[in-house]
Amino acid sequence: MNKITIAVDGHSSTGKSTLAKQLAKKLHFIYVDTGAMYRAVTYFALENKLFENQKLNKEKLVAQLNQLEIDFQLNTNTNESQIHLNSTNVENKIRKMQVSQHVSIIAQLPEVRHKLVEIQQEMGKYGGIVMDGRDIGTVVFPGAELKLFMTASAKTRAQRRFEELQTKGEEITYKEVYDNLIERDEIDSNRAHSPLKKAEDAVLIDNSNLSLEEQFEMIKALVKCRT
Numbered sequence: 136m137n138k139i140t141i142a143v144d145g146h147s148s149t150g151k152s153t154l155a156k157q158l159a160k161k162l163h164f165i166y167v168d169t170g171a172m173y174r175a176v177t178y179f180a181l182e183n184k185l186f187e188n189q190k191l192n193k194e195k196l197v198a199q200l201n202q203l204e205i206d207f208q209l210n211t212n213t214n215e216s217q218i219h220l221n222s223t224n225v226e227n228k229i230r231k232m233q234v235s236q237h238v239s240i241i242a243q244l245p246e247v248r249h250k251l252v253e254i255q256q257e258m259g260k261y262g263g264i265v266m267d268g269r270d271i272g273t274v275v276f277p278g279a280e281l282k283l284f285m286t287a288s289a290k291t292r293a294q295r296r297f298e299e300l301q302t303k304g305e306e307i308t309y310k311e312v313y314d315n316l317i318e319r320d321e322i323d324s325n326r327a328h329s330p331l332k333k334a335e336d337a338v339l340i341d342n343s344n345l346s347l348e349e350q351f352e353m354i355k356a357l358v359k360c361r362t
């Protein structure tokens with residue numbers, strides 16, 4: 136089995152991480168959730184009061200970026216890798232709605248992107264990796280052997296995300312989830328640096344009407360052609 140690189144990009148809440156994890160498990164590849172890295176920087180900014188009335192103090196954040204250590208460590212109970220910020224496990228904290236509401240502002244900053252892309256490229260330098268995000272096929276690994284671009288209708292995505300957050304006990308309305316997805320996609324797609332867009336050679340997957348099993352079968356066939 137060739138240790139190829141698989142880039143999974145797409146809109147918010149299209150099941151990128153579920154698919155990427157499934158693939159990595161099946162292929163015995165490393166899995167990296169790059170959204171978690173942008174979320175960790177956002178969590179840091181919120182904790183350190185770098186937002187005032189939704190306005191980010193960019194200069195302060197950029198000046199503190201070199202103090203941020205972000206890495207993934209295996210949780211031996213769940214057998215999944217979890218994100219650590221300065222040696223603290225922040226996996227659950229970064230999934231909160233407050234982080235979702237600020238992350239796209241942080242992800243616009245070229246200084247933040249530069250730092251995180253460098254870490255991502257280092258993690259994937261030997262291949263054998265499935266990485267999900269927004270700019271993996273376009274910027275992080277433009278030479279990836281397989282690129283997927285995931286999408287689904289906004290209603291389907293919001294409903295899935297809403298149910299997921301409810302299961303976790305977060306008090307949230309469907310409308311708040313829907314509005315957040317639309318807002319993030321809008322900012323992510325229109326930012327100046329590394330906007331969310333489909334790489335020309337990426338395979339478009341609209342999973343609005345696909346079950347997880349159907350989707351996985353389809354993608355396994357694509358992987359087979361490349362390994």
Ligand code: C5P
Pocket residue numbers: 147148169170171173174238239240242267268269270271319320323
């Ligand atoms: O994947 P997830 O929805 O957790 O990503 C959260 C946010 O992080 C996205 O809405 C986007 O603003 C940012 N992001 C990014 N580039 C990536 C991964 C995530 O800009 N490669």
